[in-house]
Amino acid sequence: MVHSGRHFLQIPGPTNVPERVLRAMSRPVIDHRGPEFAQLTTEILRALGPIFQTTGPVVVFPSSGTGGCEAALVNTLSPGDRLLVMETGWFSHIAWRHVAERLSLSVDYLAGSWRRGASASALEARLDADREHALKAVVVVHNETSTGATSRIASLRRVMNELRHPALLIVDTVSSLASIDYRHDEWEVDVTVTGSQKGLMLPPGLSLHAVSAKALAASKSSKFPKSYWDWQAMQKSNQSGFFPYTPATNLLYGLREAIDMLNEEGLANVFRRHARHAAATRAACRAWGLEVLCEEPEEHSNTLTAVVMPDGHSADRFRAVVLEQLDMSLGTGLGKLADQVFRIGHLGSFNDLMLAGTLSGVEMGLRMAGVPHRSGGVTAALEILAKGRSGGDA
Amino acid sequence: MVHSGRHFLQIPGPTNVPERVLRAMSRPVIDHRGPEFAQLTTEILRALGPIFQTTGPVVVFPSSGTGGCEAALVNTLSPGDRLLVMETGWFSHIAWRHVAERLSLSVDYLAGSWRRGASASALEARLDADREHALKAVVVVHNETSTGATSRIASLRRVMNELRHPALLIVDTVSSLASIDYRHDEWEVDVTVTGSQKGLMLPPGLSLHAVSAKALAASKSSKFPKSYWDWQAMQKSNQSGFFPYTPATNLLYGLREAIDMLNEEGLANVFRRHARHAAATRAACRAWGLEVLCEEPEEHSNTLTAVVMPDGHSADRFRAVVLEQLDMSLGTGLGKLADQVFRIGHLGSFNDLMLAGTLSGVEMGLRMAGVPHRSGGVTAALEILAKGRSGGDA
């Protein structure tokens, strides 16, 4: 079936890249050792601090987000080191536990629910038992892209501080940075990892770190053999505006443009926008009579919503109908959620009417796929969206 | 207010230009007298025939659609000639009556309702009275962009044939070609005029004619002084693949791409898509309790819907709220409809979810602007859209 109009890319990332960013990326490549490049690097690295809410250094790798996870581990730890990965869903498993194990690290995988964020009390119990401080790092996914549950990093940090546990705190913000309020410095995070293709509104191809002084210090004694991911070489080059190897120039063009766009809207407005859209999406689910996977209201993700399929119905068949008939991509269920949930991405370059179109696609898809539901989800969402807006100042 | 995501350009043209067409248009300019250009011209002129449903010649001008109206008149008529313009709304007035009068033609403006298409019986009466065949041309707007009413060209042609009236039939399809079924040859139209920025999915900047043998013959005795619009020079140049003056190369690149897209979808599918979207839009209006301007069901436009504002409410204030708060452009009321109607464009590169987003914007805007209405318009539209679609073949 040939489709007309725009595809709705409503997976929870990669997100819809704004035309403005695509245009910025279509500039000709420049000499990565020349003066114009040095200026580009310097501008970007300076502008990234406020996005992570840090005054410390930021590092940019030409790699996918998963590369950034690996890079965080090999810079701060040594082979055989023990670390705690808090289970939150598929990405705590695949991007952290699995990667750490492949790197011959010793992983304590702290069991957690896939229907909520990481548990501060579970962390407390585990760290309290670690009197000899065998755990060198704690890894948490801020926003579990597979479940739509957000972990409360500040509470986890508080637990670590109260127990005076010296482990590094490594946080995965791949699907939250620049969409959900996140405070690298205030929350004393040691390494924040993200990717280019979600809140930063770029195509995939860059991973980024914000790094604390403690993490930098740890990197000096790290014994992992590494070259590509090495912070030291990167920072040394960055100081003069360059990279230790050829950087992904055109994605950097796009990054500069995307940061400009975030600043024009204002980060606080960006966060509010995502919160409104998430609330409207959940209202739609309630109206349809479909269950939202995340069961803790305080931990609902603002960037995506995982929706539980009624028993006996295939989420993937539903998604296939929506893709084929309505030209919208929804996120699949991952790991043990396969075929049981579908995920609606509502992040990045997005607005009320794109969300309304998205939810309309879900409502039509449910009907077309014969999934039991009540209609009216879109109407419920529109009520949320219109609330608090008025025409008075137009 | 800084907006995120995509603007919804839902005026009844210019329409949303597909990224694919924008990309085609960003190719470097080529020599307009070279062999590659000759091939481009030949391909386009050949491909345009089926779009107009004609086997006769098609002419492309670098001008806006209004230029195409002027060009139709100066090629076929002579100063002082009398012609009949059938009133259907603002565009029958401004693009035809007004232009014809500026050109010193003598215009009979046949009164008609702004709530329906041109009347065959009124035409019959008028032509029947013109025994001496003073009228050299009859001008009809196929789809009145100001009202959302479509005229039945076949019936009008039948009247002319039955009366054996020799006037030329000139039809304006600016907002219908490539969106609503239109048959230049079958309906024996003499000049069909259109523009690039609606169903052809391009930015504005081209006007196009399909021309009958009778019109071509008439052009040979036309006494209008003209150069830029002259069919003879154009056709002579076109035969070798060129233009008598520098053509708008990049719009021609886009035109080739747009025709490819129409053919990939299939013109019959394109027409059906527009019909579905128009039906869904009217269903939304009914649910909201708002009146559709066009009052004849057989003549509802498939490309736009003009909606009557409840008494005492300003359509333009409503539109301003929607633009400022929801980043959607709706069409304004034109001429005597100013501030009394708003127009929803649902044509060109468009799909179900874009329509759902559009109608959601109208529903939210009505609420935000305090316009009395019932909610549920979007839900009603989704029912229409989902009907006849199933997940069975996904």
Add this chain to the structure above:
Amino acid sequence: MVHSGRHFLQIPGPTNVPERVLRAMSRPVIDHRGPEFAQLTTEILRALGPIFQTTGPVVVFPSSGTGGCEAALVNTLSPGDRLLVMETGWFSHIAWRHVAERLSLSVDYLAGSWRRGASASALEARLDADREHALKAVVVVHNETSTGATSRIASLRRVMNELRHPALLIVDTVSSLASIDYRHDEWEVDVTVTGSQKGLMLPPGLSLHAVSAKALAASKSSKFPKSYWDWQAMQKSNQSGFFPYTPATNLLYGLREAIDMLNEEGLANVFRRHARHAAATRAACRAWGLEVLCEEPEEHSNTLTAVVMPDGHSADRFRAVVLEQLDMSLGTGLGKLADQVFRIGHLGSFNDLMLAGTLSGVEMGLRMAGVPHRSGGVTAALEILAKGRSGGDA
């Protein structure tokens, strides 16, 4: 033959559109009746004044440059009016004499050489004979694109002033504006006509006028039937930031960007750049032993050079070799110069190395096509280009 790398479009227009302008043009279309559009129009019209060196109004049509010629005539004259067109080459004939005659104007075609600019003394003789001021307008091509000769407008104006002849002075700057110093106000020109596709670095599709108060006054008594080209309607709409019909939005985006680029470089620098490139091109011709068509040193065009082919050699065969083998488009000989000259465009978005590539293509093409010449043209050009440049400030 499949070519690699960039095509060299070295016809004297359309010129190489800068990537930056192509990117600006690929923005989505906006509502041509909305507030963002009004701002675009206002910015552009304000910025165009300095480009024409005028403080008076500027008008922009969605048409090719030839449309702008027609528009200049129908706005200022009336059918049957007599005007003087000064012969300078193919474009004085085809774009002015021919168009004027098609428009039923009475044309005095003042014979002139195709190897130099318009003659002030010939003008003086002709105007002096016109005691009763039958001539309503004098038309001159500032830079004859077919010959590479520039006319000295200030001298022509002086003649008119000295004779107190009231004819309007209409000047065609299609291939000179924004490339060669041109002063609408200082030279008391009444209508300056140009197009988008040369010095303005856009694709074709816009024509532009700068208009004197005297021309505006003349337009009020013009009796030409007109609508599309009508200044009055245009100016009235422009005042509120709009156009009387749908404008060519994406070309206007590009125009704004192109003007920014001209201003960043500085118009005086732009003029100097074109002068250097023209001088270097002529030096190459001298070194090759080929004759430059323009025989008056004071009137050499800065935007193109027409080169005379040695007897017995076909310019068009040479051009075909260059196109096929070297992927460069050169300008053809027009009118009576057909097959006898080729034209090198060196205008618009251009620099020393692009010119060096261009001249290298000519030198290689001469060799490959067996055209008698001496080698060393490129070397001679490089000497001119390097002169006056030094590495001292690098």
Add this chain to the structure above:
Amino acid sequence: MVHSGRHFLQIPGPTNVPERVLRAMSRPVIDHRGPEFAQLTTEILRALGPIFQTTGPVVVFPSSGTGGCEAALVNTLSPGDRLLVMETGWFSHIAWRHVAERLSLSVDYLAGSWRRGASASALEARLDADREHALKAVVVVHNETSTGATSRIASLRRVMNELRHPALLIVDTVSSLASIDYRHDEWEVDVTVTGSQKGLMLPPGLSLHAVSAKALAASKSSKFPKSYWDWQAMQKSNQSGFFPYTPATNLLYGLREAIDMLNEEGLANVFRRHARHAAATRAACRAWGLEVLCEEPEEHSNTLTAVVMPDGHSADRFRAVVLEQLDMSLGTGLGKLADQVFRIGHLGSFNDLMLAGTLSGVEMGLRMAGVPHRSGGVTAALEILAKGRSGGDA
């Protein structure tokens, strides 16, 4: 100084990205787990084989070329393994010896000249001495980007075969693949490494491997901790058309387009074009009286030429003059060649006239920077370029 026209990016990579590739890359991102993506992956992986001249598997990483070097090592070797890196210049040092050492491999760095390719006899001596086969791999840079010397891989392979040495042969083709004839299968290379930003005409951001069956077997016993670079996971995902992590979608769009362009031109023609341009560049150097760094005629690189600066003159000052005055980027001298050579890139999307412009820039720059030389380099190059071309078939 504000520049007009196109920048000449004549470093030996990144190369000038063709507009066609930039346009392909500006397509919207799609779901990396959907059916359209699977087709993209499959097409690309199939099309890459002929580019490497292999029927074996090809692997694509979202990383810079240096990442691909690291990836080749960690997939085939184990910590502490010994390997032989043949010195050819800066990149044999920085991208291989240095990286290998960072990865805790034991590197034998076989001394070699920076003025020629790797020596088969030196390799023979070294391998012959390695009777116990302590060396697990031999690493050679096919085309040393820092020197412009090409190594003869077939001869090196022959040495290994004659000695029946079982070491893997790893070849770096970052600046040669798709520009210089290179035969992964015929030369029995085990891992061929390349990047996207040179002969493949893309921006940087992808590294690629062709992998022999022997290398794949070796990877099964490799003990390097790894995740991101792991071939096994990559190949498993690739089989169904996907990637183990989010791939760099837009670069893959560009890659598909670039491969199409290479195939349209024909790889054999691409190789011939690069050879012609290299020969012309060396002819220019000879005419200028400047020394080409590579001293072995059989080993001159076809993709870049490193030129030795006359004693007492700074190559970097010369490059700065060329950048500032002529808007051309030339390659800097690297490592011990710093400030002593400059490098001219003549690879990728390139043609005769772009080369002529490039060499003209060098000739003008030499003059402007006061570097002693004879003029006439460009003329000498044009002679080479024109030779063997004729206008006969135009």
